[in-house]
Amino acid sequence: MPQDQTTAPRTEESEVVASVAYVQGRRSHDVPLQDIKSYTCQDENLLWIGLRNPSGELLQQVASDLGIRPKTRDEMLEPHRRPKIIDFGHCVLVVAVTVEIDQGRPLFGETQIVIGRGFLLTVRRGATSNYRALRERLESAPDLLRRGSDYVASELLDLLTDHYVAAAGELEQVVESAEQKLLIRGAKDSDIRKLYRRRRDLLRIHTVIAPLAEICRRLATMDMSAVDANARPYFSVVADRVLRVDELINGLREALAFAFEASMMIAQTQQNDITRRLAAWAAILAVPTAVAGIYGMNFEFMPELKTHWGYPVTLAGIAAVCGVLYWRFRKSGWL
Numbered sequence: 001m002p003q004d005q006t007t008a009p010r011t012e013e014s015e016v017v018a019s020v021a022y023v024q025g026r027r028s029h030d031v032p033l034q035d036i037k038s039y040t041c042q043d044e045n046l047l048w049i050g051l052r053n054p055s056g057e058l059l060q061q062v063a064s065d066l067g068i069r070p071k072t073r074d075e076m077l078e079p080h081r082r083p084k085i086i087d088f089g090h091c092v093l094v095v096a097v098t099v100e101i102d103q104g105r106p107l108f109g110e111t112q113i114v115i116g117r118g119f120l121l122t123v124r125r126g127a128t129s130n131y132r133a134l135r136e137r138l139e140s141a142p143d144l145l146r147r148g149s150d151y152v153a154s155e156l157l158d159l160l161t162d163h164y165v166a167a168a169g170e171l172e173q174v175v176e177s178a179e180q181k182l183l184i185r186g187a188k189d190s191d192i193r194k195l196y197r198r199r200r201d202l203l204r205i206h207t208v209i210a211p212l213a214e215i216c217r218r219l220a221t222m223d224m225s226a227v228d229a230n231a232r233p234y235f236s237v238v239a240d241r242v243l244r245v246d247e248l249i250n251g252l253r254e255a256l257a258f259a260f261e262a263s264m265m266i267a268q269t270q271q272n273d274i275t276r277r278l279a280a281w282a283a284i285l286a287v288p289t290a291v292a293g294i295y296g297m298n299f300e301f302m303p304e305l306k307t308h309w310g311y312p313v314t315l316a317g318i319a320a321v322c323g324v325l326y327w328r329f330r331k332s333g334w335l
Helices: 056-065 070-077 132-139 149-185 189-221 229-295 310-332
Strands: 016-023 026-030 045-052 084-087 091-102 105-116 119-125
Touching: 045 056, 045 149, 056 070, 056 119, 070 091, 070 105, 084 189, 091 149, 091 189, 105 149, 105 189, 119 149, 132 149, 149 189, 149 229, 189 229, 229 310
Parallel strands: 045 119
Antiparallel strands: 016 026, 016 045, 084 091, 091 105, 105 119
């Protein structure tokens, strides 16, 4: 997964998307990062901190102030190419890979979700889409935010699944366009290279999407201290959605494979048709060639040499045989 690259120096303001305290599901106040350590995380309240492309120092500081243990912090600093879930007891780390489409090619990012007692930490790397709409929707429904960090985590994973669905929809249009080109004009060398890249992209998307379904299943079925039993059914719903998206991605891969096979069969049929036509004309032209070759021999005694009607009879015979052959080949579909 490509790492985010930037030329401008990053500042704390650009790295911190939000740091908000919610009391009984309602937005209370913004919590500056320097005050996180003194903030008391309680089950009935929620501290939601969102970071975007944070530096290692900032991430270490925020995690330390939230009481996240060193082993968890070290895991958060590592880049991840696959989804992952780790239950550290005091918190649960969920790593999901984001997928966005740019000019028909997928762009991969990373989102880390740390579910803890009274707090939720989200770390976004490489992804361009944000969670502002989700935050505003949850803030408009305090009963939802009151359910805690585990429920918000399920909503975040559901939002990532929405992004998967949008990416699959864009790729579906790309695949349909490729199918039309392959079936109308056949497969050229450049088309085969593009087809390989598209199938490779779909395989990479499948690789980063499929494990997330199992992660959501674990969150829905396993007993974790940071995940309440009432929140588990929401993760099960997300798992079903991820599986459906993964099936759609696999279907697109199969569609490209079938389109390529169909284009190859069409090309092979066209080649066979050309071969039959050439063979039929070769058989027809073999008759006058053979007769002309025989009469081209310099023998003294040959039939029809002294006959007055020999030449037109020979031409008529050649034309008759060629006509019969043409009729037979035409009838059999070779011409």
